[in-house]
Amino acid sequence: xxxxxxxxxxxxxxxxxxxxxxxxxxxxxxxxxxxxxxxxxxxxxxxxxxxxxxxxxxxxxxxxxxxxxxxxxxxxxxxxxxxxxxxxxxxxxxxxxxxxxxxxxxxxxxxxxxxxxxxxxxxxxxxxxxxxxxxxxxxxxxxxxxxxxxxxxxxxxxxxxxxxxxxxxxxxxxxxxxxxxxxxxxxxxxxxxxxxxxxxxxxxxxxxxxxxxxxxxxxxxxxxxxxxxxxxxxxxxxxxxxxxxxxxxxxxxxxxxxxxxxxxxxxxxxxxxxxxxxxxxxxxxxxxxxxxxxxxxxxxxxxxxxxxxxxxxxxxxxxxxxxxxxxxxxx
Numbered sequence: 635x636x637x638x639x640x641x642x643x644x645x646x647x648x649x650x651x652x653x654x655x656x657x658x659x660x661x662x663x664x665x666x667x668x669x670x671x672x673x674x675x676x677x678x679x680x681x682x683x684x685x686x687x688x689x690x691x692x693x694x695x696x697x698x699x700x701x702x703x704x705x706x707x708x709x710x711x712x713x714x715x716x717x718x719x720x721x722x723x724x725x726x727x728x729x730x731x732x733x734x735x736x737x738x739x740x741x742x743x744x745x746x747x748x749x750x751x752x753x754x755x756x757x758x759x760x761x762x763x764x765x766x767x768x769x770x771x772x773x774x775x776x777x778x779x780x781x782x783x784x785x786x787x788x789x790x791x792x793x794x795x796x797x798x799x800x801x802x803x804x805x806x807x808x809x810x811x812x813x814x815x816x817x818x819x820x821x822x823x824x825x826x827x828x829x830x831x832x833x834x835x836x837x838x839x840x841x842x843x844x845x846x847x848x849x850x851x852x853x854x855x856x857x858x859x860x861x862x863x864x865x866x867x868x869x870x871x872x873x874x875x876x877x878x879x880x881x882x883x884x885x886x887x888x889x890x891x892x893x894x895x896x897x898x899x900x901x902x903x904x905x906x907x908x909x910x911x912x913x914x915x916x917x918x919x920x921x922x923x924x925x926x927x928x929x930x931x932x933x934x935x936x937x938x939x940x941x942x943x944x945x946x947x948x949x950x951x952x953x954x955x956x957x958x959x960x961x962x963x964x965x
Contacts (some may be wrong), residue, residue, distance in 0.1 A: 637877055651680040652860070655710045657720030658685045658958075660798045661821045665849055666723040667771035668824070669743065673721075682721050686710050695774035711737060714854050721853040721864060725821075726876055729873025731884035740917060741851040746820035746848035747874040748897060750776060750840050752833040753804050753822075754814035759833040762789055767813040770796040770806050774919050776816050777894040779840045781921025785950040820847035841865055841915045841926075842893030844879035848872055869906065871900050874933065874940040878912050886916065886951065892960050893917050896944075900933060914947050916956040 652673065663683065670681040672948050686709050707729050710722040715736050726742065732737075752760050760783065763769070768793050771777055774804035777793045784791045794812060797805055800821060806812040816835070851867060853860050875898035888894045894916050901909040910933045918925040929947050934940035948956075 646768075649679050651682045652677070652721065653684045654681055654718040655684050655686050655702035655722035657706060657714045658687060660682060661800060662725075663721075664824045665725070669723045669849065669851055669867065670856075672743070672877050673864070675688050676863055676866055678688055684713070686713050686719070686722075686851030711852070714852060717854075720853060720857065720860060723931070724850045724852065726850040726857050726880075727843045728846040729845070731880045735955065736855055737852050738855045738861050739850055740853050740861045741867040742869060742873045742876060743849050743867045744869040745773060745836075745875070746823055747846040748841060748842045749819045750816050750835045750846075751819040751822055751831040752814050752816055753807055753830050754832045755807055755810070757832050758814065760784075760814075761789070762836065763789065763791060763813060764776075766880055767791050768794050768811075770794045770812045770815040772796050773816075774775065774893040775841070775843055775895050775917075776840070777919045778921050778924070779895060779915070780816065781919070782917060782924055783835075783839050783921070785921055795839055800825065800827065818842075818846055819908050834929070837897050841897055841913060844883045844896040845876045871933075874898070874935075874937075875900060875910065877940035878910070878934065878944040881941040882914050882948045883944075885945045886956060886960065888960050893919055894960065898940075898943075901930070907931060910943070912943055912947055916951060916953055916958050916959045923959060924957060925951050925954045927954065 650945055654666055654670050656662050666683055670683060707724050709870060711734055713719045714722055754763065760801050769780060771780065772795055780791060780793060796806060796815065800817060803817060804816045807815055819831065822831060851864050853864060878898045879896040882896050883894055886894060896912070896914045896950055897953065899911045900907045901911055909930055911930040913928040915924055915926040926945060927950050928941065931943060934943060
């Protein structure tokens, strides 16, 4: 027997698992697992979820009071920068609009349903709610647009500020404390609870938050190889749409807790996408006054074109008095 045969072959070292930072809620974990599965398929590498507690998870204050913008993202971003995780998944609507030094938005996967959804007692739709119905939401945007929707149909509702995860919020309806709650349809889809929806609210009536239904996949800017892999998850149509929406939000100098809605629709001629329509709305929280405008143009082919579209519509909205409807604007 030769000397070579006596030496054991050196086993190839398995690649280290990629660490995906995520919030601890059931929704965040479900969203992160969707991305983790796609990354495993792309790379053949294991991906482990690393739970990170954010300020938004521990604070009991209402989001409008703690300034919504970034409260669910800052701890995840810190973990990216200090090397505790390799990449992170956020709900895009929770991310501040300004770029973050040292990080790159590597991918915006294909968007889920952007609509808001009503979960009401007794299977009621919004228009079937009784006079004075108590409707729970933690969003000033939803508060404003729900009151405007009710007003346009001769209804009266009371909006009640709520916090908590999806179970907690729906639990207010099951316990009888509230008649209904309004949640993002995308989240309910992702955790398999669409069957509890009693009414999907049309975007023609209740415009969603900028970026609602989309995910953001971030990593450290120095990790160029990982960024290139994650970029394969990017959906170009979703990317330009949410870029326009978030550019509008930034140009209004409003954070994600402001009563601002925006949605960019891609308009198709048959099977070919030809134009993009961007709609924006700002309103007082009682729904009595809205500034709502839209613009349509060619589908942007670059980040700068999409951003310009958002800025242009925001400028028109400001000229119509939008600034006076938002309360304290973001700095």
